[in-house]
Amino acid sequence: xxxxxxGGPTMHDxxxxxxxxxxxxxxxxxxxxxxxxxxxxxxxxxxxxLGYRRNQTARSxxxxxxxxxxxxxxxLANPFYSRLxxxxxxxxxxxxxxxxxxxxxxxxxxxxxxxxxxIDHSVEGLIVVPTGSRxxxxxxxxxxxxxxxxxxxxxxxxxxxxxxxxxxxxREATAGLLAEGHTRIAFLGNPPALYxxxxxxxxxxxxxxxxxxxxxxxxxxxxxxxxxxxERATRELLERDAQPxxxxxxxxxxxxxAIRALYKAETTLPVAGFDDFDLSDVLGIPLTVVSYDAxxxxxxxxxxxxxxxxxxxxxxxxxxxxxxxxxxxxxxx
Amino acid sequence: xxxxxxGGPTMHDxxxxxxxxxxxxxxxxxxxxxxxxxxxxxxxxxxxxLGYRRNQTARSxxxxxxxxxxxxxxxLANPFYSRLxxxxxxxxxxxxxxxxxxxxxxxxxxxxxxxxxxIDHSVEGLIVVPTGSRxxxxxxxxxxxxxxxxxxxxxxxxxxxxxxxxxxxxREATAGLLAEGHTRIAFLGNPPALYxxxxxxxxxxxxxxxxxxxxxxxxxxxxxxxxxxxERATRELLERDAQPxxxxxxxxxxxxxAIRALYKAETTLPVAGFDDFDLSDVLGIPLTVVSYDAxxxxxxxxxxxxxxxxxxxxxxxxxxxxxxxxxxxxxxx
DNA sequence: CTGTTAGCGCCTTCAT
DNA sequence: ATGAAGGCGCTAACAG
Numbered sequence: 001x002x003x004x005x006x007g008g009p010t011m012h013d014x015x016x017x018x019x020x021x022x023x024x025x026x027x028x029x030x031x032x033x034x035x036x037x038x039x040x041x042x043x044x045x046x047x048x049x050l051g052y053r054r055n056q057t058a059r060s061x062x063x064x065x066x067x068x069x070x071x072x073x074x075x076l077a078n079p080f081y082s083r084l085x086x087x088x089x090x091x092x093x094x095x096x097x098x099x100x101x102x103x104x105x106x107x108x109x110x111x112x113x114x115x116x117x118x119i120d121h122s123v124e125g126l127i128v129v130p131t132g133s134r135x136x137x138x139x140x141x142x143x144x145x146x147x148x149x150x151x152x153x154x155x156x157x158x159x160x161x162x163x164x165x166x167x168x169x170x171r172e173a174t175a176g177l178l179a180e181g182h183t184r185i186a187f188l189g190n191p192p193a194l195y196x197x198x199x200x201x202x203x204x205x206x207x208x209x210x211x212x213x214x215x216x217x218x219x220x221x222x223x224x225x226x227x228x229x230x231e232r233a234t235r236e237l238l239e240r241d242a243q244p245x246x247x248x249x250x251x252x253x254x255x256x257x258a259i260r261a262l263y264k265a266e267t268t269l270p271v272a273g274f275d276d277f278d279l280s281d282v283l284g285i286p287l288t289v290v291s292y293d294a295x296x297x298x299x300x301x302x303x304x305x306x307x308x309x310x311x312x313x314x315x316x317x318x319x320x321x322x323x324x325x326x327x328x329x330x331x332x333x
Numbered sequence: 334x335x336x337x338x339x340g341g342p343t344m345h346d347x348x349x350x351x352x353x354x355x356x357x358x359x360x361x362x363x364x365x366x367x368x369x370x371x372x373x374x375x376x377x378x379x380x381x382x383l384g385y386r387r388n389q390t391a392r393s394x395x396x397x398x399x400x401x402x403x404x405x406x407x408x409l410a411n412p413f414y415s416r417l418x419x420x421x422x423x424x425x426x427x428x429x430x431x432x433x434x435x436x437x438x439x440x441x442x443x444x445x446x447x448x449x450x451x452i453d454h455s456v457e458g459l460i461v462v463p464t465g466s467r468x469x470x471x472x473x474x475x476x477x478x479x480x481x482x483x484x485x486x487x488x489x490x491x492x493x494x495x496x497x498x499x500x501x502x503x504r505e506a507t508a509g510l511l512a513e514g515h516t517r518i519a520f521l522g523n524p525p526a527l528y529x530x531x532x533x534x535x536x537x538x539x540x541x542x543x544x545x546x547x548x549x550x551x552x553x554x555x556x557x558x559x560x561x562x563x564e565r566a567t568r569e570l571l572e573r574d575a576q577p578x579x580x581x582x583x584x585x586x587x588x589x590x591a592i593r594a595l596y597k598a599e600t601t602l603p604v605a606g607f608d609d610f611d612l613s614d615v616l617g618i619p620l621t622v623v624s625y626d627a628x629x630x631x632x633x634x635x636x637x638x639x640x641x642x643x644x645x646x647x648x649x650x651x652x653x654x655x656x657x658x659x660x661x662x663x664x665x666x
Numbered sequence: 667c668t669g670t671t672a673g674c675g676c677c678t679t680c681a682t
Numbered sequence: 683a684t685g686a687a688g689g690c691g692c693t694a695a696c697a698g
Contacts, residue, residue, distance in 0.1 A: 008477070010691060016369040021669050026693055034667060057393045058456045058691035061674050066390060066432075068454075076422075089409075089436055098454060101434045102399075103422055121401075121431060122390045142382075144341070256612055263615040279589055279612055282596040354685050357668060359677060391675035394690050584684060 009050040020044035029054060060122060069305060070118035071298075072111065072128045076103050080252065080275060080294050081129070084150060087298025088127055095306050097124070104131055106225075110138035119144050124312075125305045127298075128192040133193045143306070146308035146316075150301045152195040153321070160304040160320045162297050164272075168197050169290035169326030170203025170250070171210075173272040176288055176328065177246045186219040186237050186244035187232055188254050197222065200250040200274060203308045219244050230257025238265050249273035259283065280331055286332045296324050342383040356358035362387060380422050393455060393556040401431045402638060403484040404450035404631075405444065405461045409436050413585065413608060413627050414462070417483060420631025421460055428456070428639050437464055440493050440559075445470035452477050458638045458646075460631075466526045479641035479649075483634045485528040486654070493653045495630050499529050499607075502623035502659030503536025503583070503633045504543075506605040509621055509661065510579045511544040513603070519552040519577035521563055530555065532609060554579050563590025571598050582606035592616065613664055629657050 011022040018025065019056065020039055027035050028043040028324050035043075046052070060066040073081040089099045100123055101113040108131035115137060125146045128138060135155050141147050142159065149161035177185050187204050190197040201222070208215045221233045227328060232258065237244055247269055249255040255273030262269055262285070272288035280289055300322045311317065344355040345409055351358065360368050360378040366506050368376075379385070393399040399516055404421050406414040417533060422432045433456055435447040441464035448470060458479045461471060468488050475492065482494035511519050520537050521529040534555070541548045554566045563582065568592065570577055579602055582588040588606035595602055595618070605621035632657045644650065 005502075011693095021694075023670080024668060027668085028691085036667060039668085053449070053453050055451045055455070055691050057390060057399060058430070059693080061388075061394050061676090061690090062388045063691045065675075076409075076415045076419050079410065079415075080393075082409045084435075086436060087437075089434075094337075098450070100433060101418075101422075101433060102431075103419060116386070117431070118387045120386050122388070127497065142352075173674090189684085195364070259612065259613050272447050278610065279592065279616070282593050282616070282619070283612070284596070286695085328698085344677095345675085355676080356685060357683085361686085362675090369683060372683085386674050391690090392677080394674090394692090395676045395678085397690075 001064075001320045004297065008055075009052045010055070010256065011052075014046045014050060017050065018042040049206070059305045063179055065124045065309075066122035068100050068121070068123045069302070069309070070102060070115075070121075072102045072104060072114055072118070072126065074104050074106050074129060074131050076101075078253065079277065082300040083294035084129070084301075087295035087300075088302045089298075090295070091299045091302035091306070095302075098184040106131070108132035115141050125300045125309045126289050128307055146305060146312070148301045148305040149310070151167040154319070158319050160301075160308070162300045162304065162321070162322045162324065163235075163295065164196075164292050165326045166199035166205040166326050167206070169274060169292070169328070170200040170248070172203075172326070172328050173206045173274075173288050173290050174180065174204045174207035174248055175211065176330070177270060177272055178207060178213060180246075182246040182270070183213055184216050184219060184242070184244050185246045185248055187215070187221065187248050187250075187264055188233055188258055189222040189250045190224055190254065192222045196274075198249060204248055215240050216244075218242070224254050224257070227253045227257035227260065230254040231261045232257075234261035235265065238262075240266060244269065246270040246272070251275050252277045255289075259285070259287075275330065282330060285332050289294065289329050289331070290326050291328045291329050300324065338420050341388075341394035342385045343388070344385075346377045347366060347383060347385050349374065351375040354603035362601075371386065390560075391615065395529070398457050399455035400429065400458045401433050401436070401454070402642070403433045403435060403448075405435045405437060405447055405451070405456075407437050407439050407460065407462060407464050411586070412610065413474060416627035416633070417631040417634075419463070420508075420628035420633075421501075422631075423628070424632045424639065430574050430578055430639065436549065440465070441465035448474050449575070455508055458642045460634045460638055472658060479638060479645070481634045481638040481641070483630055485575045487652070493634075493641070495633045495637065495655045497529075497630065497654070497657050498623050498659045499532035500536040500539070502625070502661070503533040503581070504540045505536075505659070505661050506579055506607075506621050506623050507537045507540035508544065510581065510605055511540060511546060514577075515579040515603070516546055517532045517549050517552060517575070517577045518579045518581055520581050520583075521552065521566055521591055522555040522583040525555045526659075527641070528608075537581055551575070556585050557583075557590070560586045560590035560593065563587040564594045565590075567591040567594035568598065571595075571600060579603040579605070584608050585610045588622075592618070599618075609662065616665060618665050622662050622664070623659050625657050625659045633657065 011025045014025045015022045030041050092099045105112045111131050127148050128152045130152050153161050192198050224230045246259050249258050253277035268285050270286040274290045274292035276289045342359045347353045347358045355443045361373050373518040437444045444464050460481050461487050462483045486494050525531050547635045580591050582591050585608035604661050607623045609622045609624035
C-alpha cells in the first residue's frame, strides 16, 4: 500500500537479500562492467523478487538532473500545439527524457509562473512557444537551464529556435491567388505583434509587389485571435460595398472562422490559409493551405535542446536557427 | 550558469545572508507561524536578493511525494485526448499538482512501460485511458499509486472511472435517423473489444429495437481504427448493390473517414457520429453529432484522483463511477 | 571485484 | 522563536 510513500524496497533491501552492499546493487543497475556475473545475477534475482524500482527522485537529487524537459504551449486544444508536443515527446523519449507539459491557456501573464514552476521541478531544459512579445522571463529562465524557442524567434535573447517558413509560405499561397487573377484579396491576420503575424503579412505583401499589384489596405484585418473574431471580421468584410474576391488567413483558426462566415452568408470565395486542418480536403470550396509538419518543429526543438543539455558543461554553442519547410496544397473546386 | 546543477543557492546560502539557520528559512517558506516578523522579513529579502527557489526534487525526496500526477493517453493528436489533458491540467494546477504526460502512440504494448516510467518518477497518481483490454499492468500500478480510468471502465479492477454516456448517446443519435424513416443504417465502429465500441453498438441496437426495426447485419462494420480504414469501409459499402441510406459512426475519426468517402463518391447520405469536431457545422451535409465535454472528463478524473491521493493514508474509498452527459446536435441540410 | 564514506537539499524531531 | 542532528534513497570518489 502507498508503496512509494516510505513503503517500497530500497537498494539496501535488495542488497541485503542478494548479500551485497547497496553500492553493488547500484553498479549492477547501472550496467557498470566491474561486477562479477554471479553477483549480478543474484542482484537481478533480488530485484525481481522484491519488485524493486530505482527511486528516480533520489537519483535526480544525487545526480543533479531530473531527466525531464519542460514544454510550454499556449493551447493544447489547437492541433498545431498537440502535434508539436508529440514531436517533442518522440525525441525526448528517444534520448531518455520525460516531458513535463504546461499549458498557459492563452494567458501570457501566466507564462512566467509556469516556467518558474517547471524550473523548480528541476527540468533540465525548456521548449517554449512564447506567448507575448516580452521575453524577459525567458532570459531569467536561461540563467537556470537551456531554453529553445519554437515557432517564434528570440527577441534579444541568445538561443536556438525552430521556425516555419512563414514568409515564404504566405508569399507562395498569396501568389497563387494573384495568379488566378484576384486583385482584391482580404488579409485576415493574427496580432501583428506576433512574429508569425508580421512575417505572414510580409509574405502577403511581397507576393503583391512581385505581381505588380497594390494590396488593398481596406481589406487588411489584423489582431484576430480565434475563430470567433475571424468570423466576425469576415462577415463585416462581406457586408461592405467593395467586397474582396478572395481571402488569405494566417492560421488554422482564422481560416475556420472565415469559412464559417462564408458558409453562413451562403457565399463562396477562394480561401488561402496557413496551417492545414482536418477535412480541409472535403469542404468543396476553393481552398489553398500552407501545410507543414508541426511534429517536426517539436522534434527539431527537442534535438536542439537536448544537445544543449548534453553540452551543459562545455561552452554553450552559438545560437542556431532551424527552419521547417512549408508546402502549398490546393483543394476543392 | 547551469544554476540548478550544483550552482543555485540553497537554503543554507539564504540563511547565511539572513543570519539565520537553514531551518528557519524552511519555516518561513512554509509559512510556519513560529517565526518572528523581523527574521521573516530578513529571510524574504535574502530570498529575493539571491533569486532563491526551493528545490522541489529534494522536497519530493524528503516528503515522499512529487506533486505530480501522470496522464497516459493513446494519441494527443486526437482532439478528444488533448482536451482531456487540458481538463486534467486545469484541476491539477488548481490543487497544486503538475501533470506528467505520456503518449502511447496507439501502441498498447508500450503502455505498461510508460506507466512504470511514470511511477519511477514518483507520480502520486495516474489517470489512464486504457488502450487494450488487458489491465493487469494497471493492477500492478495500483500497488504503488492510485489510478483513475478515463473513457473506459475498469475490468476486474477496483477503482474510479469517468465515462461518457456511450450507450445513451448512440441510442439517441440512431433514433434520430430512424425517426427520419431510415431502415438501412450502416454502423461504422471501432474495435468491439473496446468498451466504447461495444457500448455504442449496443445503443445503436437498442434504438432499432425500440423502433421495431431490424438492424441490417450486412451493414455493420467493426474494427475500424482510423479515418483511413473508415474511408475504405464506407467506400466498400457504397459500392454494394444494397446500399445504406444513412451512416452511424462511433467516433470522430471514423466520421471523418466516412465523410471523405462520401465526398469522393460525390454522394450525400445522412451521417450521425459520436464526437463533435471542427467545422462539423459547415460541411453542408445532413450531420448529427453526439457531443460532450471532453475537458470535463479530464477535470472529473483529476478530482477523483486527487481525492484519492489526499486520502492516501485513510481507508481507500469505494470505487466511484462518474458519467459525463452527451448532447445530440444536428447540423446541415 | 566490492565496500565505506560522504553528501545532493530539504524537512521532521528534539533540544534549547 | 530558533538551532543541531539525522536521514529520505541514491551514487561519486576513494579505499581495499
